[in-house]
Amino acid sequence: VFQPAFEREDAMRLAADLGVEVTVVPYDILSHPEVASNPSDRCYHCKTALFGALRDRAAADGYTVLIDGTNASDEAGDRPGMRALVEMSVRSPLRECGLTKADVRRLSREAGLFTWDKPAYACLSTRIPTGRPVEAGLLARVEAAEAALFAMGFSDFRVRVYGEAARLQFRAADLGSVVERREEILAGVQPHFETVLLDLQPR
DSSP, rough: OSSSSSHHHHHHHHHHHHHHOOOOOOOOOGHHHHHTOOOTHHHHHHHHHHHHHHHHHHHHHTOOOBBOOTTTSSOOOHHHHHHHHHTTTBOOOOHHHHHHHHHHHHHHOOOOOOTTTTTOOOOGGGGTTTTTTHHHHHHHHHHHHHHHHTTTOOSSSEEEEEETTTEEOOGGGGGGHHTTTTHHHHHHHHHOOOOEEEEESOO
């Protein structure tokens, strides 16, 4: 529910290209009140719950190690999500090997992976202000609005929930095109959010 359909589709396509078997573990993350209530440390509770479920499934399948895709460009610091990885003993091979985001892109391109230049895409729950409950219906509206903008050719943008409105954030280089295509954007986003706002501060 926190990842859009295209992310799942890309993951399945990449796995197929690499010849990797995929096991999907269904999990209702919004059944956890400490996640659904959207506190400032939501990521900590979310990752703890998800990796706990993955650890149980991995153990049942005979595996003892969990890994994730954190790289050396990701700031560890005191980020709640990173703290959860440490507590759950999740290994991060890219980070441990000192591979940065740029390194990963370069190596992915050399390997012919279609994801080598894929824009970073944060969890959908980050579009909802801290303290406002995360609801499946609201996430679906955000996903649909972003899908409409993707279909128009935009990338590296965000549709953020602002009260009952959608606040659109684009790169500085796209703002001119956004203004020119105002009516098209409204037609794509308004079915999901009646009020559409443009953030003049670029991403």
